[in-house]
Amino acid sequence: MKRHRVRRRKPAYTIRKAPLLVSLFFLALLLAGIASGEPGRVLEQACQVCLSCIGIG
Amino acid sequence: MEFVRKWVQIVVGFMVNGSWLFPWTRNIYQGPLKVLCAPGLNCYSCPASTTYCPIGALQHMMAGCRLAIASGQYYLGWYVVGTIGLLGSFCGRMICGWACPFGFCQELLHKIPSRKFGIPKGLRYLKYAILLVFVILLPLLAIDDFGAGSPWFCKYICPAGTAEAGIPLLLLRPDLRGTVGFLFLNKFVILSVFFIWAILASRPFCRVACPLGAFYALFGRVRALKLRLDSHRCTNCNACHRVCPMGVAFNLAPDDMECISCLACMEVCKFDAISLDFCGIPLGGVGDSPLPGKEEVAGSG
Numbered sequence: 001m002k003r004h005r006v007r008r009r010k011p012a013y014t015i016r017k018a019p020l021l022v023s024l025f026f027l028a029l030l031l032a033g034i035a036s037g038e039p040g041r042v043l044e045q046a047c048q049v050c051l052s053c054i055g056i057g
Numbered sequence: 058m059e060f061v062r063k064w065v066q067i068v069v070g071f072m073v074n075g076s077w078l079f080p081w082t083r084n085i086y087q088g089p090l091k092v093l094c095a096p097g098l099n100c101y102s103c104p105a106s107t108t109y110c111p112i113g114a115l116q117h118m119m120a121g122c123r124l125a126i127a128s129g130q131y132y133l134g135w136y137v138v139g140t141i142g143l144l145g146s147f148c149g150r151m152i153c154g155w156a157c158p159f160g161f162c163q164e165l166l167h168k169i170p171s172r173k174f175g176i177p178k179g180l181r182y183l184k185y186a187i188l189l190v191f192v193i194l195l196p197l198l199a200i201d202d203f204g205a206g207s208p209w210f211c212k213y214i215c216p217a218g219t220a221e222a223g224i225p226l227l228l229l230r231p232d233l234r235g236t237v238g239f240l241f242l243n244k245f246v247i248l249s250v251f252f253i254w255a256i257l258a259s260r261p262f263c264r265v266a267c268p269l270g271a272f273y274a275l276f277g278r279v280r281a282l283k284l285r286l287d288s289h290r291c292t293n294c295n296a297c298h299r300v301c302p303m304g305v306a307f308n309l310a311p312d313d314m315e316c317i318s319c320l321a322c323m324e325v326c327k328f329d330a331i332s333l334d335f336c337g338i339p340l341g342g343v344g345d346s347p348l349p350g351k352e353e354v355a356g357s358g
Contacts, residue, residue: 013334013337013338013339014337015336015337015338016279016281016336016337017336018278018279019146019147019279019280019281019336020281020336022142022146022276022279023143023146023147023281025142026138026139026140026142026143026145026146027139027143028139029135029138029139029142030135030136030139030140030142030143031139032135032139033134033135033136033137033138033139034136036130036131036132036133036135036136037130037132038118038132038134038135038136038137039092039136040092041118041125041130041132042091042092042109042114042118042136042137043089043091043092043109045109045113045114045117046091046092046101046108046109046110046113046114047085047087047091049084049085049102049222049226050102050208050211051226051233051236052207052212052240053102053113053208053211053212053218054100054102054211054215054218054219054222054223054226054244055212055218055219055223055240055241055243055244055245056223056226056227056233056236056237056240056241
């Protein structure tokens with residue numbers, strides 16, 4: 001009996017892995033920032049009007 | 058698609074500037090949403106701003122990192138860099154085309170009828186120098202007697218800060234008008250130059266001076282969502298080049314870091330040679346249509 005081999009068709013595209021790796025790297029940075037308490041510092045700065053920063057004073 | 062993009066720009070613009078109580082409070086929004094990052098350049102001292110500006114926050118982190126480390130807090134800007142890096146690795150400069158309020162302002166200004174000009178290609182490198190020098194090195198290294206730096210880009214260059222925060226705050230609070238000096242005049246001149254330039258050329262600030270655009274441009278080759286050129290379908294008719302607001306010749310340089318993925322080229326391409334893909338996976342079934350073949354195209358023209 002002949003055995004029929006099922007050939008897998010090659011996909012018409014290749015998946016790019018680099019964006020996923022780069023995303024993981026920056027996700028790790030983001031989590032490190034959260035763990036060190038940076039969001040609180042960012043919030044504190046963002047809630048103040050720094051007049052000299054916008055060219056006044 | 059252009060209609061959809063305009064609406065996305067308007068909606069994002071309102072989302073990052075969604076606090077409309079400022080005519081009564083005469084102050085900026087100070088709620089918890091400000092822990093979230095605005096994807097585009099949007100000054101967080103704008104009275105309506107509900108999110109933080111990544112470039113402003115990064116400079117403040119750089120400027121204050123010596124003092125923070127001295128007091129045992131390791132605030133090195135990881136949260137900010139991680140957030141914009143994550144956005145950049147997914148969308149890259151697509152954010153400039155779809156979610157930046159200042160980019161949207163320039164697009165509207167460019168619609169004013171006038172003679173239109175190009176921008177020399179060499180000027181595009183200036184924004185990388187601005188990112189490195191004014192956003193990172195000067196805030197980090199030029200410190201005062203107490204060890205604190207200063208947000209140099211915000212202070213001396215940022216036209217978005219003048220338009221969204223400086224001018225509105227001067228209108229809201231007359232007591233501040235007496236403090237207007239050289240700093241404000243310098244920034245007002247920069248804002249005026251870019252606004253007039255935006256009438257004459259497409260998106261001059263994005264192409265020449267935006268440090269956030271420069272940061273996102275670094276992801277040009279490795280971002281998840283990007284445009285792809287099918288060289289078998291492309292006939293080099295240059296239609297994509299003619300419609301590009303960033304002056305990119307997509308048929309010659311599909312990985313150009315300036316591409317803001319506004320999709321104008323994809324729309325204008327008659328041969329389906331340009332498609333959008335996510336990590337290499339084509340979106341929207343592009344490429345299903347039969348290949349026209351260069352001979353056929355040449356014969357029809």
